[in-house]
Amino acid sequence: MSEKKKNGEEEGLDLDFGIGKLGWRGLFKGIEKLIDLATDLKEAGGEIKKEGEIDLSHLKEGMKGVFGFSIKTAVGGKSVVEPFGNIKKTPEGTVEVKEEREPLTDVFDEKDEILVIAEIPGIEKEDISLNLKGDILEISAVSKNKIYRKEVLLPVEADQENLSYTCKNGILEVRIKK
Numbered sequence: 001m002s003e004k005k006k007n008g009e010e011e012g013l014d015l016d017f018g019i020g021k022l023g024w025r026g027l028f029k030g031i032e033k034l035i036d037l038a039t040d041l042k043e044a045g046g047e048i049k050k051e052g053e054i055d056l057s058h059l060k061e062g063m064k065g066v067f068g069f070s071i072k073t074a075v076g077g078k079s080v081v082e083p084f085g086n087i088k089k090t091p092e093g094t095v096e097v098k099e100e101r102e103p104l105t106d107v108f109d110e111k112d113e114i115l116v117i118a119e120i121p122g123i124e125k126e127d128i129s130l131n132l133k134g135d136i137l138e139i140s141a142v143s144k145n146k147i148y149r150k151e152v153l154l155p156v157e158a159d160q161e162n163l164s165y166t167c168k169n170g171i172l173e174v175r176i177k178k
Contacts, residue, residue, distance in 0.1 A: 065097050070104055100147045109155040114176040121170035122146045132160045
């Protein structure tokens with residue numbers, strides 16, 4: 001028996017999607033994981049978050065690749081997928097790792113205010129810069145070890161003077177009065 005068959009791999013059944021070869025078994029395992037994830041989403045009450053970290057110190061000392069996504073069920077049962085981290089796919093189709101991370105955010109359109117929550121671990125309030133122009137909130141945070149940046153689309157236009165924020169234990173809460 002060949003070594004491939006001993007390891008559960010079938011000869012001639014590999015697919016190449018430009019990111020490496022994937023056998024049929026791996027393809028079906030991926031579909032199974034996707035179905036399990038959808039079931040978990042329903043059981044979790046509408047939100048699932050998965051994340052991971054890759055040590056990239058061979059590229060630059062202390063550098064880490066952080067990636068993840070959040071899947072939420074929106075109004076009407078529509079799913080919304082939001083990626084976060086510092087590993088991004090470029091328009092050319094290549095993968096890029098930046099020192100700057102994109103935080104996971106939530107936007108809530110409440111009666112009297114807009115509430116934006118961002119996860120920015122390792123950041124203190126004095127490290128944060130917020131810039132509001134119309135319906136775009138730019139979040140920037142720089143500490144000695146981490147850099148975060150994200151532009152958040154708000155449901156309505158707002159003014160910078162109506163903005164207040166707190167940051168505790170890496171959770172940024174931005175409140176913007178309507």
